[in-house]
Amino acid sequence: MIGNIVARRYARALFALGQKQGDKELKAYGEDMTKIVSALEGAPELLRIFKNPIFNADEKKGILKQLLAKLKPGQVVGNFCYLLADKGRLDCLPEIQVYYSKLLDESQGIVRGEIVTAIKLADNMKQEIVGKLEKQSGRKVVLDYEVEPEILGGIKLKVGDKVLDASIRAQLQILKENIKRGE
Template structure:
C-alpha cells in the first residue's frame, strides 16, 4: 500500500508541473516515463540495481543517465528522475509511470480496455469492434486484443474496472454451478 501512495504522490507532482507547462509537455512527460518504464521492464537487472542499497545515489544516477539517453526524456523528466534517485525512490518508477498514465488518460478522456477471444481477429474486425465500442461508451477507447484458447469461444471484454465475460467457458461454469445446486 505504501508503494501506491508514494507512486501516486510523485506522479501527481510531475503531473501538476506538466499541466502548468501545457498539454504537449504533459504528453511528452507521459511518453518519456512510459519509455523508461518499458526499459526497466525489459531489463530487470537495472531495477534490481536501483533497489540495492549497496550502490550510492550517484552510481544509480549514472546508470539512470544511460537509460534516459534511450528515451525522449526532456530536462524536467531527467531532473525528476534524479530527484527519485536522491530520495531512494527509483524502484517506484514503473508504478509512477503507471499512475501518471492513468492521470493522463483521465484528463484526455481515454478509457483503456482489453478484448480476449479464442481466435485471433483480423485487423478489419478489430477496428470495427473498437469503433462500435467507442460509439457505445461515447469516449475514446484504447483497446488491446488478446487470444486465449481456454475460453473456448465468445469474448471477455475488460473496460476500465468492468468485465463482461461472454465466453463459452463462463457459460459452462454457470451451468456446472446450477447443476450442483440442483436448479
C-alpha cells in the first residue's frame, strides 16, 4: 500500500513535468519508462538488487548507470531514475510506470480493457467490438485479447472499472447456485 502511494506521487511528479514540456515529451517519458521497466522485468535480479537494503545508493546507481547506458532514455527520465536511487525508491519503478501509463491514457482519452473468449476472434469481429465500445464510451478503446477455452463460450469483457461476464461458464455457475438454493 505504501509503495503504491509513493509510486503515484512520483508518477504524478514526472507526469506534471512532462505536461509542462508538451505532449511529445509526455509520450517520450512514458516510452522511456516502459523500456526501463521492460528491461527490469527481463532481468528480475536487477529489481531484487534495487529492493535489497544491503546495497547502498552508490552501488545501485552504478548498476543503474550501466542499464541507462544501454537503453539510452531521455535526460529527464535518466535523472528521474537517479533521483529514485538517491531516495531509495528504485524498487518502485514498475509501479511508477504503471501509474504513469494510466495518467497518460487519461490525458489522451484512452480506455484500456481486456476481452477473453473461448476461441480466437477474427479481426473484423475485434474491430466491431472496439467500434461499439468506443461509440458507447465516447473514448478511444484499446483492448487486449486473450483466449481461455475454460470459459466454454461467450465472452468476458473488462473495460476500465466495468466487468461483463457473459461466458457460458459463468451462466452455468449461476444456474448451479440457483439449483442449490432451490429456486
